[in-house]
Amino acid sequence: MSSARIRGADAILRSLEAEGVPVMFGIPGGAIMPTYDAMAHGTTVRHVLARHEQGAGHMAQGYARASGEVGVAIATSGPGATNLVTPIADAWMDSTPLVCITGQVRSTLIGTDAFQECDITGITMPIVKHSWLVQDAREIPAVMKAAFHIARSGRCGPVLVDVPRDVQEAELEFAYPDQVDLPGWKPPTKVHPLQIREAARVMAGAEKPVLYVGGGTINADACGELLALAEAGRMPVITTLMGKGAFPETHGLHFGWPGMHGPKWSNLAMNSCDVLVAVGSRFDDRVTGKLAAFAPGATVVHLDVDAAEISKLRSADVPVVGPLKKALRELAREVGRLREEGAPAPEGWLQKIAEWREEFPLRYGSTPGVIKPQLVTEQLQSLTAGEDVVVTTGVGQHQMWAMQYLLSERPRSFISSGGLGTMGYGIPAAIGAKAARPEATVVCVDGDGCFQMTCQELATAVLEDLPIVVVLVNNEHLGMVTQWQDMFFGGRRSHVHLTRAVPDYARLAEAYGAVGITVREEDELQPALEEALGLGRTVVVDVHVDPTEQCFPMIPAGAAAVDMIEWEETEGVEAAS
Amino acid sequence: MKHTISVTVEDRPGALTRITTMFARRGFNIDSLAVGPTERPGVSCITLRVDCAQHTLEQIEKQIHKLVNVLRVTELVPGDAVERELMVIKVSAEPERRAELVSTAEAFSGRVLDLGPDAVVFELVGTPEELDSFHELCRPHGVRELVRTGRIGMSRASSKRPRSPRLAAIN
Numbered sequence: 151m152s153s154a155r156i157r158g159a160d161a162i163l164r165s166l167e168a169e170g171v172p173v174m175f176g177i178p179g180g181a182i183m184p185t186y187d188a189m190a191h192g193t194t195v196r197h198v199l200a201r202h203e204q205g206a207g208h209m210a211q212g213y214a215r216a217s218g219e220v221g222v223a224i225a226t227s228g229p230g231a232t233n234l235v236t237p238i239a240d241a242w243m244d245s246t247p248l249v250c251i252t253g254q255v256r257s258t259l260i261g262t263d264a265f266q267e268c269d270i271t272g273i274t275m276p277i278v279k280h281s282w283l284v285q286d287a288r289e290i291p292a293v294m295k296a297a298f299h300i301a302r303s304g305r306c307g308p309v310l311v312d313v314p315r316d317v318q319e320a321e322l323e324f325a326y327p328d329q330v331d332l333p334g335w336k337p338p339t340k341v342h343p344l345q346i347r348e349a350a351r352v353m354a355g356a357e358k359p360v361l362y363v364g365g366g367t368i369n370a371d372a373c374g375e376l377l378a379l380a381e382a383g384r385m386p387v388i389t390t391l392m393g394k395g396a397f398p399e400t401h402g403l404h405f406g407w408p409g410m411h412g413p414k415w416s417n418l419a420m421n422s423c424d425v426l427v428a429v430g431s432r433f434d435d436r437v438t439g440k441l442a443a444f445a446p447g448a449t450v451v452h453l454d455v456d457a458a459e460i461s462k463l464r465s466a467d468v469p470v471v472g473p474l475k476k477a478l479r480e481l482a483r484e485v486g487r488l489r490e491e492g493a494p495a496p497e498g499w500l501q502k503i504a505e506w507r508e509e510f511p512l513r514y515g516s517t518p519g520v521i522k523p524q525l526v527t528e529q530l531q532s533l534t535a536g537e538d539v540v541v542t543t544g545v546g547q548h549q550m551w552a553m554q555y556l557l558s559e560r561p562r563s564f565i566s567s568g569g570l571g572t573m574g575y576g577i578p579a580a581i582g583a584k585a586a587r588p589e590a591t592v593v594c595v596d597g598d599g600c601f602q603m604t605c606q607e608l609a610t611a612v613l614e615d616l617p618i619v620v621v622l623v624n625n626e627h628l629g630m631v632t633q634w635q636d637m638f639f640g641g642r643r644s645h646v647h648l649t650r651a652v653p654d655y656a657r658l659a660e661a662y663g664a665v666g667i668t669v670r671e672e673d674e675l676q677p678a679l680e681e682a683l684g685l686g687r688t689v690v691v692d693v694h695v696d697p698t699e700q701c702f703p704m705i706p707a708g709a710a711a712v713d714m715i716e717w718e719e720t721e722g723v724e725a726a727s
Numbered sequence: 728m729k730h731t732i733s734v735t736v737e738d739r740p741g742a743l744t745r746i747t748t749m750f751a752r753r754g755f756n757i758d759s760l761a762v763g764p765t766e767r768p769g770v771s772c773i774t775l776r777v778d779c780a781q782h783t784l785e786q787i788e789k790q791i792h793k794l795v796n797v798l799r800v801t802e803l804v805p806g807d808a809v810e811r812e813l814m815v816i817k818v819s820a821e822p823e824r825r826a827e828l829v830s831t832a833e834a835f836s837g838r839v840l841d842l843g844p845d846a847v848v849f850e851l852v853g854t855p856e857e858l859d860s861f862h863e864l865c866r867p868h869g870v871r872e873l874v875r876t877g878r879i880g881m882s883r884a885s886s887k888r889p890r891s892p893r894l895a896a897i898n
Contacts, residue, residue, distance in 0.1 A: 275745060276752040280795040283740065300795060334737055335795045458789035461782070 158287035159184035159318040162251060163193045165294035168326040171195050171222050173585050175209040177202070179226025180266055182253030184318035195222075198585060198614050201606040203230050205578040207237020208604070211246045212582025215565045216540055216590075218371060220247040220301050221582065227253045228266030231312070235274060236572060241308040242277040243569025244392060245369055247301040248308035249294075256316045257285065271312050280335075281310040287320035292327055299330045304337025305456040306369045338455060341472030341480060349427075349451045349468045350484035354493040356425035356449075358502075359385045362408065362437075365392030365568070366430020366454060367474055373397065373561045375478035376429065382486035384495035386503055388416050390431050391549075392568040395558035405503050409437040410705050411550040415506035417703075417711040420445055427451045430474050433463040434569065435707075443710035453477050512554050513717050514699070521672050523548065523623045523695040527555035527595060529676050530621060533683060538590045539563065540583045544576040544600025546630040547701045548623035552595040563590075574603030580618040581611050591683055593619045598648055599628040601655065608662040611688040619682045620659075620690045625697040626650040633700045637715075650694060659690035669693040729758065730784050731803040731810060731880055734773040734791055735765065742796040746773060749794065755779065755787050759877035770798065774879045803880045810880035813850070814858045815840065819869035820847045828868060835861045846871060 156164065162185050166174065173196040178186040189197055200206035203225040210221030221241075225234050231252040241248040255264040271281045280300050282293045290313070297309045353359055367376055373396050380387050380397065386405045387397045397404050406416030420426070426448040431437070438444040441463060452459070452466035453474055460469040470477050489495060514524045527548075534556075541556055543549040543566040558564040565583055567575035580594035601622055611618050628646040635643055656666025665687050669678045675693060682689045702717035736742045743762055750757055758776040765772045777787060784802070792800045803810060820828050825847060829839060832849045835857060841848040851861055855878050862873065 271741065272744075275741070275748045279793075281741075332795060334798045456793070458786065458793055460789075462786060465782075 154324055155321055156324045157184065157188065157318065158284075158290050158313065158320050158322060159188040160191075161287065161290040161322055161324050162294065162313065162318070163188050163195060164324055165291055165326060166195045166222060167193065169220070169294070169298050171220070173198060173213065174222035174224055175200055175206040175213070175582065176224030177206060177226070177230060179230045179253065181227035181255055181315045182224065182230070182251075182318075183226075184315060185224070185251070185253065185313075198581070198610065198616070200578070200610050202604070203233030204236050204574070205581075205604055205607040205610065207234045207248070207250065208240070208572070208575050208578035209582035209585070209607075209610075210248055210250075211237055211241055211575075212542060212565055212579030213586045214246050214248060214582070215579070216562050216583035217586035218562060219586075220249055220298055222249050222251070224251045225253070226266065227255055227270070228268045230266075231270035232268060232273065235277075236570075238274050238308045238310065239277045240567055240570040240572045240575065244567065245306045245365060246308065247306040247369075249297045249301050250308060250310045252310065252312045253318070254283065254312045254314040257314045258316070260314065271310060274310050277308070278310050279307040281312065283312045284314070284317050287317050287322040290317075290322065291324060292331065295327050296330050296332055299332070300335060303335070305366070305454075338457070338472045341470060341477045343480075345468065345470045346477065346480045346484060349453070349470050350481055350488060352425055352449055352451055352468055353383055353385065353427060353481070354485050354488035356423075357496055358423045358499045359383070359425040359427060359496060360419050360423040361385050361387045361427045361429055362390070362420065362431050363387055363393040363396050363429045364390045364431025365396075367393055367396040367478075368561045370430060370455065370474035372430075372475040372478050375475055375482060377401075379478050379482035379485060382482045382489060384489075384497065384500065385427070386419060386500055388420060390434070390437055390568070391553055391566055393431060394553060394564040394566075395561045398559045399557040400559060403500070405507065407553055409434075410439070410707070411554065411701055411703065413507070413512050413554065414510035414703050414714060414716065415503055417705070417714060418506050418510075419503045421711045423448050425449050425451065427453070428466075429453050429478070430455075432459050438463070439705045440708055440710040443712070510716070514702075515717075517696060520696045521669070521675060521693060523625060523699050524551050524555060525672070526621060526623055526675065526693050526695060527551045529679055530593065530595070531556050533676070533679055534591070534593070540565065540580075540587055540590045540592045542566065542576045542579040542583060542592070542594045544594075544596045545571045545573045546597045546599060546628070547625070547633065547699075548595055548597040548600075548629070550701045551623070556595070573600045576600055577604045577611075577618070577620060578607045580620070581607055581614070581616045584611070584616040584618055591619065593621060593683070595621050595623065597629060598622060598624045598626060598650075598655070602648070602653075605658065608659060608664050608688060608690070612663040617686060617688045619685075620688075621679065621682070622655055622690055622692045623695055624650060624655065624692050625695050625699065627697055630701070636700070637704075638706065655690055655692035659688075663688075665689040667691045728780065729776060729778050731808070731878060732775045732777065732788065732791070733801045733803050733880065734775065735798045736771050736773060737796045737798060738764070738769050738771045739796050742771070743773060745794050745796065746775075746791060749790055750787075753786070753790060755783065759875070761877035761879045763879070772879070774803075774877065776878055801882070803882065807886050808880050808882050810854055810878050811852055812855045812858055812878045813852050813876045814862070815848060815850050815874050816862065816865060816870060817846055817848045817872040818865045819845060819871055821845055824868065828865070831864055832861070837861065
């Protein structure tokens with residue numbers, strides 16, 4: 151690339167353009183103003199103006215997860231930067247590729263407690279893959295190149311580039327490098343053939359194998375290879391919340407979701423298998439419950455691009471470190487070959503899990519005159535089946551009902567905050583997803599607690615023409631906390647009641663220029679959802695659901711899967727309220 | 728079980744902080760830590776002493792290795808590595824007991840750095856265990872101040888020990 155003398159701020163934009171970034175999400179402020187001024191001079195990168203930097207960060211995450219590209223968020227120093235901390239932490243836990251660009255006070259003021267100064271590289275150090283405080287404008291091209299490279303290579307994750315205002319103003323000869331110079335960053339690019347052979351041997355010889363698939367599979371763009379492996383080996387697939395969509399959920403080999411609110415059949419399969427193949431998953435406590443009691447009889451094969459995940463929690467009998475796309479492709483070939491040579495497919499085991507699914511289906515009751523929250527996600531599923539829909543969620547009961555009843559057919563079609571459990575993730579993530587997938591219908595299944603944490607971004611959705619459908623599962627409570635208080639804290643309700651009266655969500659939506667629909671009766675639900683899905687506008691469907699409904703099944707925190715609490719008709723949930 | 732880990736890093740701002748932050752956040756403890764330049768310009772060596780189980784050691788090594796500025800992680804295995812530490816110690820010594828102290832220090836190849844009316848400052852270089860021994864011998868005299876650099880080390884000149892498969896997987 152030919153070089154030209156430009157300012158640091160321009161260099162940031164030219165770098166984003168060179169990376170092919172179509173959109174960034176942010177809010178201007180003092181220390182980042184030179185870069186916003188450079189935007190005013192023109193750039194091919196669309197800027198979506200959020201209403202809160204946390205929203206901008208989650209939008210960038212939603213964009214990244216819907217598109218598979220790196221998300222970009224931009225904010226000013228001090229409070230602008232600290233507001234990005236939650237999205238950065240979220241992206242760290244869920245391995246979302248994210249480049250955050252923050253303004254910083256002038257170099258001469260750093261360390262003086264200047265206005266809107268904060269040590270954002272220090273604050274975020276435990277939750278980024280890497281970060282830079284750029285001290286010379288001439289470093290900007292190489293830093294930006296490295297930032298994108300690190301965010302998306304190996305295990306994906308967030309990086310932060312902090313640029314003092316005077317560095318944005320200083321001039322440099324701009325040339326975007328073709329290559330990175332990172333001698334210490336060498337994520338694995340190969341898979342050891344002996345480990346593949348051993349893994350294939352163990353998998354093909356298993357009588358009761360389970361593929362336990364996490365979000366790493368989606369990040370690795372390895373879902374096609376996963377499908378090939380599962381079909382070649384006739385092995386059942388269980389996808390985590392983060393892995394939802396990595397495998398088509400209407401496929402005959404998909405058997406649900408593991409963990410705390412996973413169906414009983416999935417957890418029975420996970421815990422009685424003889425070979426557990428972890429694919430880009432990390433034995434999170436919400437999946438395993440009591441670790442010592444998890445899948446006690448299983449030989450563990452663990453596939454991950456991050457060597458540090460292997461044997462971090464559960465010791466791996468067959469570790470396979472490397473890019474999942476290669477690993478799964480080679481495993482599919484090898485397992486297919488072993489099947490052809492006569493290693494029998496586990497048909498009896500598949501039959502057994504299918505029987506468990508028949509025997510222990512997801513169930514919920516009905517109360518006359520009350521809308522059950524599960525009905526909302528169930529109806530949403532029947533209305534969107536086969537359509538190009540991307541679902542995002544907040545965190546809590548509604549999220550678990552979305553996981554249980556919405557069937558994801560494609561990767562990147564279910565976007566939820568898994569590791570960090572960030573309430574308020576849903577609306578901004580949906581806006582980011584819409585920016586990535588304008589042709590898709592983007593639905594945010596939200597709770598009333600979550601909604602109120604980020605609902606100001608409805609303004610962004612409306613004004614930036616990024617229409618989303620918010621389906622509000624409104625139970626007038628912080629529902630999951632309420633459930634825990636009822637189940638584990640003697641029914642002592644402590645500060646969980648939000649009320650349905652304030653705010654009036656439909657009117658609030660209208661105040662933001664969106665469409666608001668309130669649903670109080672069951673027969674209004676389907677028409678309202680149909681209308682919302684067909685409007686092509688930002689809409690909030692406020693569904694007043696049973697405030698006493700609890701989410702089942704449930705494995706209490708720290709308990710083993712065998713101690714699962716199931717829904718019972720006579721459980722007396724009503725009494726607990 | 729105690730282990731010594733030698734980490735070579737690019738000499739960049741925050742490189743050491745990233746390592747210590749990772750230790751703090753993952754709940755790993757550091758017994759001692761020493762940092763300094765190496766034979767390569769722009770590359771520093773951090774020697775860490777940790778007290779942990781084998782499983783934790785593996786986690787520590789892998790987590791350190793993920794840091795972008797880290798070039799290499801090796802464990803200095805006893806028997807296959809040489810380790811040294813520097814100690815400076817100020818011991819109470821009335822004139823009549825000085826000779827005894829100085830001859831003890833000489834037995835450890837120690838050197839007198841400074842002499843005062845009622846105290847001596849010694850410098851000792853040795854294995855951390857030797858320094859421990861000398862410290863013990865000084866105790867009855869009264870140790871007024873003590874600082875140690877933390878151990879540094881490297882593999883022996885004759886080392887032919889193959890890198891462990893564990894580390895080969897990450898380096």
